[in-house]
Amino acid sequence: MTEKTDRHDTLQTIYKERLLQLFRNPLGTETPDAAAIRGWAKNRSCGDEVAFYSLLSENGVAQCWHDTAGCAISTATSSLLVEALAGKSREDARKLLDQIRAMVFEGKEVDVDDDVKILSAVHDLRTRHECVGVALKAAEESLEPKGSTE
Numbered sequence: 001m002t003e004k005t006d007r008h009d010t011l012q013t014i015y016k017e018r019l020l021q022l023f024r025n026p027l028g029t030e031t032p033d034a035a036a037i038r039g040w041a042k043n044r045s046c047g048d049e050v051a052f053y054s055l056l057s058e059n060g061v062a063q064c065w066h067d068t069a070g071c072a073i074s075t076a077t078s079s080l081l082v083e084a085l086a087g088k089s090r091e092d093a094r095k096l097l098d099q100i101r102a103m104v105f106e107g108k109e110v111d112v113d114d115d116v117k118i119l120s121a122v123h124d125l126r127t128r129h130e131c132v133g134v135a136l137k138a139a140e141e142s143l144e145p146k147g148s149t150e
Contacts, residue, residue, distance in 0.1 A: 015121035023072035028082030032065035039141025043134040048074045052081065052138035056145060060089035064142070066135075073122060073131035081139045084116050090143050097136050104132045 032038075032053035039052045048070025055062045064085050066078035085093045100119055102108040107123045122128050 015118040018115075018118045019076040019121065020072060022076035022079040026066075026068070026075050027079040028065045029067065030065060033063065036063075036065065037142050037145060039138040039143070041134045041137035041141070043070070043074070043130050045130060046071065048131060048134050050074060050078055050135050050138040052078060052135065052142045054085065054093075054139070054142035056090070056143070060091075061085050061087065061093050061143070064139075066138075068135070070134070071128075071131055073125075073128050074135050077119060077132045077135035078138075080116055080119065081135060084113065085139060085143075093143055094140065097140050100132070100136060105129055 033055045036053035036055045039054070040050065041052075042049045049068070050070065051067040053065040053067075055064070064082040066082055068075045068078045084096060088096065096112065096116070099110040099112055100116065103110045103112070103117070103120050104122050107120075119132055122132050
């Protein structure tokens with residue numbers, strides 16, 4: 001094995017361990033603020049469901065929560081998004097969701113925080129892409145204020 005292959009394998013192992021940790025101890029599962037906007041998505045092939053909530057402010061995303069009934073990957077993705085989206089402008093939050101899609105679905109190298117980068121481990125698991133996608137879709141929906149036409 002080459003040094004590059006060893007490093008890749010080590011990173012993949014670390015990433016998978018972190019995904020399992022987030023599944024076992026998900027973040028952002030408290031009751032959401034009543035003013036939070038709910039986004040919802042369902043993976044029709046397996047039944048995973050994600051309700052993602054964003055509390056929006058003048059500056060963007062103030063706080064996020066999720067209620068995920070699904071596999072380890074969809075739960076871990078929702079947990080990561082709770083932390084990754086909070087504090088971002090809505091535009092930056094949408095950009096991050098697009099970067100995650102490019103990383104997971106297309107295998108592209110993207111400039112994201114290390115914690116978000118763990119989702120790159122899912123790229124090689126083609127049958128699990130929608131596990132990430134369902135959380136991304138719900139999170140994206142939660143960024144749209146009620147009645148918005150943006």
